[in-house]
Amino acid sequence: MDFKTIISLTANQCGEDQNRIRLILSSFFDVVKSEIASGEKVKIPQFGEFTSKVYQSRTIVSPFSDGPKKIPPRYSVKFKPSATLKNQVQDGY
Amino acid sequence: MDFKTIISLTANQCGEDQNRIRLILSSFFDVVKSEIASGEKVKIPQFGEFTSKVYQSRTIVSPFSDGPKKIPPRYSVKFKPSATLKNQVQDGY
DSSP states (O other), X not given: OOXXXXXXXXXXXXXXXXXXXXXXXXXXXXXXXXXXXXXXXXXXXXXXXXXXXXXXXXXXXXXXXXXXXXXXXXXXXXXXXXXXXXXXHHHHO | OOHHHHHHHHHHHHTOOHHHHHHHHHHHHHHHHHHHHTTOOEEETTTEEEEEEEEOOEEEEOXXXXXXXXEOOXXXXXXXXXXXXXXXXXXXX
C-alpha cells in the first residue's frame, strides 16, 4: 500500500483534511528523525522503538588483495517492534 | 525523549492541539500496523520501510538434551531506514 492511500485512510478515520494529515505527519517524523540522529531512543507506544546504530570503521586484510583495506564506519537505524505489533503480525498469518 | 515530549513538539510546530495530534497518530499507526500485519510493505517517504518477517518453525537436535526439539515460528517486523535518515544519523556523529 502506498503512502498516499495510508494518508487517505487516516484522514477518513479522523475526519481531517489529507493535506493537514500530511503536514502533521511530516512534523512528527521530523521530530522523530532528529531525535534518532542525536542518539536518542524513540519509543512509539504499541508500535516499537527506534535506536541509531554505528558499525565502527575497521581494517581488513584480504588474501586476494595487496595490503590492508580500511572499511569506513556505517550508520544505520534499528527498529524493535513492540509485542503488540509482533502479535498482530502473527495473527495475520 | 519520551513520546509525550515528541507529541508536544509536533503540536507546537503545527499549531495543533496535543490531543488531536495523539488521535491522528493513533489512527495513522493503526493503519500502518494492519498493513504490516497483512503482509504488505509500508514505506514512509524520507523515513524508511517496514516489512513483516516470519522465521519458520524448525527442529533442532541439541547434543545436551534428549531427542529433537521443535522451535516454534517467530514473527517480527523489519525496518529499512531511508538514505536520508541514515545520512542524518551520520551527520549527528
